[in-house]
Amino acid sequence: MALLLAIESSCDETAVAILRGQPGEATEILASEISSQIELHREHGGVVPELASRNHSLNLRPLVDQAIAHAGVGVTEIDAFAATTGPGLASSLLIGSTAAKAMACALGKPFLGVNHLEGHLLSPFVGGTQVPPHVALIVSGGHTLLLEVAGAGRYTRLGGTRDDAAGEAYDKVGKMLGLPYPGGPEIEKAAVGGDVKAYDFPRSMLHDPHLDFSFSGLKTAVLYTLQREEGNIRLPDLAASFQQAVIEILVGKTMKAVERTGHRMVALSGGVTMNKALRAAFQEACDKRGISLAIAPPALCTDNAAMIAFAALLRHLDGQSSRLDEDIFPNLPLV
Numbered sequence: 001m002a003l004l005l006a007i008e009s010s011c012d013e014t015a016v017a018i019l020r021g022q023p024g025e026a027t028e029i030l031a032s033e034i035s036s037q038i039e040l041h042r043e044h045g046g047v048v049p050e051l052a053s054r055n056h057s058l059n060l061r062p063l064v065d066q067a068i069a070h071a072g073v074g075v076t077e078i079d080a081f082a083a084t085t086g087p088g089l090a091s092s093l094l095i096g097s098t099a100a101k102a103m104a105c106a107l108g109k110p111f112l113g114v115n116h117l118e119g120h121l122l123s124p125f126v127g128g129t130q131v132p133p134h135v136a137l138i139v140s141g142g143h144t145l146l147l148e149v150a151g152a153g154r155y156t157r158l159g160g161t162r163d164d165a166a167g168e169a170y171d172k173v174g175k176m177l178g179l180p181y182p183g184g185p186e187i188e189k190a191a192v193g194g195d196v197k198a199y200d201f202p203r204s205m206l207h208d209p210h211l212d213f214s215f216s217g218l219k220t221a222v223l224y225t226l227q228r229e230e231g232n233i234r235l236p237d238l239a240a241s242f243q244q245a246v247i248e249i250l251v252g253k254t255m256k257a258v259e260r261t262g263h264r265m266v267a268l269s270g271g272v273t274m275n276k277a278l279r280a281a282f283q284e285a286c287d288k289r290g291i292s293l294a295i296a297p298p299a300l301c302t303d304n305a306a307m308i309a310f311a312a313l314l315r316h317l318d319g320q321s322s323r324l325d326e327d328i329f330p331n332l333p334l335v
């Protein structure tokens with residue numbers, strides 16, 4: 001049995017989680033605390049790196065205390081400390097990783113550096129200790145990545161975005177429409193009751209044989225539509241049509257990956273998978289093919305530390321650890 005504390009601070013959420021698990025058994029989230037900075041960055045229309053790192057350093061200590069209190073464990077009982085070491089904002093990554101290393105060092109316990117994307121990738125499986133073979137789609141604000149997963153730690157890249165990430169497209173279109181940051185949930189709300197066929201937006205690269213994505217043409221098409229219609233825009237229709245284009249591209253490419261690999265399971269992760277229309281479209285596509293769909297629960301879709309703790313716990317139970325002088329990697333790839 002192992003107890004692990006993890007810190008996530010790669011972008012604008014400060015998060016601390018404590019997880020308990022043992023090989024072959026269930027894992028249990030004893031605490032998962034998040035201090036969101038969204039309100040703070042909203043007035044700037046996006047994340048301001050210096051503001052983010054200053055607030056991580058202010059929020060982290062009370063959040064660690066809160067996690068320990070919620071988990072009902074003593075800090076000396078914790079067997080290992082982990083933190084996201086990339087990808088992300090350098091100044092934000094440094095706060096979390098330095099704090100986790102300091103705790104590991106002071107208590108003489110191992111430290112584990114975790115790839116933020118591996119946290120997202122494994123988030124649908126938190127609760128167990130097994131990661132079955134599947135096709136994984138990570139769709140967040142910074143990443144759109146399609147992978148073949150053979151098991152924990154065994155990943156092959158199938159495709160990714162060549163320009164904007166899906167969440168980034170949501171956020172940029174939200175900004176064009178004058179909606180608050182982040183645009184994703186706002187566009188989902190605005191799309192309710194809208195006609196998905198009202199505007200004919202491009203599904204870039206959808207029928208190309210490769211498994212890469214492109215969302216910048218879609219974003220530009222929305223911009224041209226806004227300029228052409230000069231204030232006569234029907235917001236629900238435009239939001240629904242944009243959302244439909246994103247969903248069709250994501251579902252289409254993922255199903256192509258399923259056909260190519262022969263896997264019978266799809267797993268979705270990242271902030272964009274909060275979207276109900278996207279979840280429903282994937283469910284329908286998977287049901288049609290008789291394959292299973294795993295999606296992280298809403299609390300584990302957007303940035304959180306439980307997913308980082310889970311990725312670290314699987315490695316800790318496998319006898320792995322990181323060096324205390326391991327650096328942070330703002331552009332760390334997953335594969």
Ligand code: KG4
Binds near residue numbers: 302
């Ligand atoms: O995974 P995440 O919290 O952070 C990154 O690692 O990037 O994802 C944040 C992204 C943002 O782009 C946000 O607009 C998007 O997820 N998002 C959504 C929804 N909720 C969050 N996109 C579409 N529909 C939503 N309901």
Ligand code: ZN
Binds near residue numbers: 120270
């Ligand atoms: Zn993320």
